[in-house]
Amino acid sequence: MKRSTTASAAAVRESVAKRGFSLADFANLISPMAGEQLELLANRSRAMTLQRFGKVVRLFAPLYLSNECINNCSYCGFSRDNPILRVTLSLDEVKREAAALYEQGFRNLLLVAGEHPKFVSNGYMRDCIAMLHEEWPSISLEVGPMEVEEYKPLVAAGADGLVVYQETYDRAVYAQMHTAGPKRNFDWRLETPERAYAAGFRRLGISALYGLADWRYEALSVAAHADYLLRNCWKAQLTISTVRLRPCAGEFEPLTHITDRELAQLVCAYRIMFPDVGIVLSTREPAKLRDGLIPLGVTLISAGSHTEPGGYTGAGKEKIHHTERGRIVELASGASEWAAMENKATNATGQFNIADERSPQEVAELIRRLGYEPVWKDWDAALTV
Numbered sequence: 001m002k003r004s005t006t007a008s009a010a011a012v013r014e015s016v017a018k019r020g021f022s023l024a025d026f027a028n029l030i031s032p033m034a035g036e037q038l039e040l041l042a043n044r045s046r047a048m049t050l051q052r053f054g055k056v057v058r059l060f061a062p063l064y065l066s067n068e069c070i071n072n073c074s075y076c077g078f079s080r081d082n083p084i085l086r087v088t089l090s091l092d093e094v095k096r097e098a099a100a101l102y103e104q105g106f107r108n109l110l111l112v113a114g115e116h117p118k119f120v121s122n123g124y125m126r127d128c129i130a131m132l133h134e135e136w137p138s139i140s141l142e143v144g145p146m147e148v149e150e151y152k153p154l155v156a157a158g159a160d161g162l163v164v165y166q167e168t169y170d171r172a173v174y175a176q177m178h179t180a181g182p183k184r185n186f187d188w189r190l191e192t193p194e195r196a197y198a199a200g201f202r203r204l205g206i207s208a209l210y211g212l213a214d215w216r217y218e219a220l221s222v223a224a225h226a227d228y229l230l231r232n233c234w235k236a237q238l239t240i241s242t243v244r245l246r247p248c249a250g251e252f253e254p255l256t257h258i259t260d261r262e263l264a265q266l267v268c269a270y271r272i273m274f275p276d277v278g279i280v281l282s283t284r285e286p287a288k289l290r291d292g293l294i295p296l297g298v299t300l301i302s303a304g305s306h307t308e309p310g311g312y313t314g315a316g317k318e319k320i321h322h323t324e325r326g327r328i329v330e331l332a333s334g335a336s337e338w339a340a341m342e343n344k345a346t347n348a349t350g351q352f353n354i355a356d357e358r359s360p361q362e363v364a365e366l367i368r369r370l371g372y373e374p375v376w377k378d379w380d381a382a383l384t385v
C-alpha cells in the first residue's frame with residue numbers, strides 16, 4: 001500500500017516498461033507519481049489493448065429483473081429500508097424487455113436483480129435464463145451470491161457469466177456499509193467467483209465500488225483478487241469493472257473520491273498489469289469521459305441502460321408496490337400516478353441514475369468514429385462447443 005502513494009518517477013518508468021508485472025508494479029502504476037506520467041501509461045495501455053483485443057469494443061445491456069432486496073447497503077437505492085416502488089418482472093415481461101434490447105442490436109445480456117430469495121428465487125432465475133437462452137448467445141448474472149449447487153442449474157439453463165462486486169475490500173468500511181441482510185458476510189461474498197467457477201461459469205466479473213474506501217487500497221485489492229482468480233480459475237475469462245458511485249434513492253454521499261484523471265490512470269494500470277483481462281465501463285460515467293477512456297483499454301461497455309425493472313418497455317407497471325422489511329405493503333392511493341410522473345418509462349424505481357444517456361446506436365456510432373468496431377455479442381456460443 002505504501003508503494004502506491006510513494007513510488008518514484010524512476011520506479012514508475014521501470015514498471016511501465018516491464019514485460020511481466022507484479023503487484024508491486026501495479027502499486028507503482030496507481031501512485032500519484034504515475035498520475036503525473038499518465039501519457040506514458042496511456043501509450044503502453046493503448047498498445048497492449050490493440051495487440052490483445054484489436055480495434056473492437058463489445059457492447060452489453062443490463063436487464064433488471066427485480067428491485068426487491070432484503071439487504072441494506074447504505075449506497076444503494078434498492079436497500080430494503082428505502083421506501084421505493086418495487087416490482088419483479090414476470091417471465092412474459094422479461095421476454096418483452098429482452099426483445100426490446102434484441103431489437104436494438106444487443107446479443108450480450110446481463111440479468112440484474114436485488115437479493116430476495118422469495119421474489120428472485122433460483123427457479124425464477126433458471127426459468128428466465130432458459131427462456132432467454134434460445135435467442136441470446138451470452139447471458140451473465142449479477143444477482144445475490146449462491147451456493148455451488150444453486151448455481152449449477154443456472155449454468156445448465158444457459159448462463160455463462162457471473163458478475164459480483166465486492167463493493168469495498170476494506171472490512172471495516174464493509175461492515176459499516178452493510179447493516180442488514182446476508183450481504184453482511186464479507187467472506188461469503190469474496191468467495192463467490194470461486195463458487196461460480198466451480199459451478200461451471202466461464203466468465204467472471206469483479207470490481208470495487210469506488211467512493212467507499214481509499215481508491216488505491218481498493219484498486220490494489222482488486223488487482224490481488226484478480227491475480228488470485230487468474231491462477232485458480234484459469235479457464236475463466238475475467239473482467240474488471242471500474243464503477244464509481246452514482247446518486248440514488250437514499251441520497252448517500254460518497255465517502256471518498258476518485259477523479260476522472262485517476263480513473264483513466266486506473267484503467268491504464270489494470271490493462272498494463274492484466275493484458276488479457278476485459279475492462280468494463282458502464283453508463284455510470286458521463287459520455288465525454290467514456291469516449292476518452294475507450295481507447296485507453298476498455299473492452300466492454302453498456303449503452304442505453306435502464307436500472308429499473310421494466311425500464312425498456314414499461315413492463316410491470318400494474319403491480320408495483322412498496323415493501324417493509326422485505327414484505328409487500330399496499331401503496332397509498334395516488335402513488336401510481338406519482339410514480340408515472342417521476343419515472344417516464346416505468347413505475348419501479350431505478351438502482352442509480354445513469355450519466356451517459358445516449359442510445360446504443362449513438363454509442364455504436366461513436367465507437368466507429370473512434371476507429372473501433374462495435375461488437376454486440378461477447379462470443380459466438382457455437383465456437384465454444
Ligand code: SF4
Nearest residue numbers: 069073076078079114
Ligand atoms: S447493492 Fe445489491 S444487495 Fe445491496 S441493496 Fe442494492 S441490490 Fe440489494
